[in-house]
Amino acid sequence: MFKKIVKISLIILILTSIIFVVGCSNSTGKVDNPKIRLVEVTHSIFYTPQYVALEMGFFKEEGLDVELTTAYGGDKTMTALLSGNADIILVGTETTIYVYNQNPKDPAINFAQLTQTDGSFLVSRKPIKNFSWDMLKGKVLLGQRKGGMPEMVSEYVQHINGIEPKVDNEIIQNVDYKNLSSAFVSGTGDFVQLFEPVASKLEAERKGYIVASFGESSGKLPYTVYITKQSMIDNNPEIIQKFTNAIYKAQLWVHRNTLEEIANVIAPQFPDLDREIMLQVLNRYRSQGSWAMDPILDIEEYQNLEKVMEYSGELKQRVPYEAIVNTDFAKNAINTKEQ
Incomplete structure (x- = not known):
């Protein structure tokens, strides 16, 4: 609905x-x-x-x-x-x-x-040395707006890596774009999809860690x-x-x-x-x-x-x-x- x-x-x-x-x-x-x-x-x-x-x-x-x-x-x-x-x-x-x-x-x-x-990155709450996309299974991802490119690319990248989005995991999409990082810092989600320089700012503050690039995984x-x-x-x-x-x-x-x-x-x-x-x-x-x-x-x-x-x-x-x-x-x- x-x-x-x-x-x-x-x-x-x-x-x-x-x-x-x-x-x-x-x-x-x-x-x-x-x-x-x-x-x-x-x-x-x-x-x-x-x-x-x-x-x-x-x-x-x-x-x-x-x-x-x-x-x-x-x-x-x-x-x-x-x-x-x-x-x-x-x-x-x-x-x-x-x-x-x-x-x-x-x-x-x-x-x-x-x-x-794609210009967004997957940010984890904790450092992950050898990340693989199947680590999103059973997790909560703070995602982007439905119908927008970032969210579509995210779901596509998960799919080609053997994950069925919203079935194998939960994707939250009711948080406004400008509030994604603050929502994540406050405790929402295990992972969040963010653009730069927001992602790197979180990393510098040790409040999040970039573990994967959606751009590298989705192609041109x-x-x-x-x-x-x-x-x-x-x-x-x-x-x-x-x-x-x-x-x-x-x-x-x-x-x-x-x-x-x-x-x-x-x-x-x-x-x-x-x-x-x-x-x-x-x-x-x-x-x-x-x-x-x-x-x-x-x-x-x-x-x-x-x-x-x-x-x-x-x-x-x-x-x-x-x-x-x-x-x-x-x-x-x-x-x-x-x-």
Whole structure:
């Protein structure tokens, strides 16, 4: 019953947003104001190339004034786009599939990929020297929101490692994303699924211990992607191109520079984070290949996403890759840089 209520609530939220957008004529027209409202799903070192683009002035070099805000949740992030409160969002591709299956007049389109693996880690209450996934059997896992990429990847990784989620173990999903670490510290669950730098902060405080990477175990996915409405692409292709150009510049910069240099650049985005923890987190994401080398969302990664969603029961109807993915801007950005 809980699953049905959550699913129905998400559908109602999306439909309400679509209806609202139809009534807002200015939300799909030509953008005259150079300020681009960018909404990210969460604020994490996982999105390092984006912060490099902001701090290094790559958006400004393209003539864009990008205003970044954080929504803290995939459903909230997509709603910001559909309601006209965002021009571009950074969130998982699965959200565009949910929207497309509601037959919108103005679908959400993936146009540039930022990360290509899951960015979350499994944190244990106690250190485990030789962790294996079967250790989750009979345990309580403090998980993520139903229907979101982190939770779907978690369940898929457990499945391919011989565990039947919610049968062989218990997964708690009624804790808000921002409160997961505090709930775990207060005694909820044997394990928790967390993003960085929260996971490493807990480890530094000896309140939790990273024992496994969901990104290493699940393979490549279009995990976080830049998304906008089709009307924005139709009416403002030059803005989407400039935005993609800036992201590609940042991707190249991140892959060509040291962790110390990267940390220096993104430090203003994480003013309260210890530098040693920052370097540790950067190393984790770089070593597991989390940051995409370029902004192209490959069809192979999309098909891997479909497998993950199908296992979780969230893919009710397949959506053609071409219907919600536009690689033209990514390819143009690469070709322009190479000339």
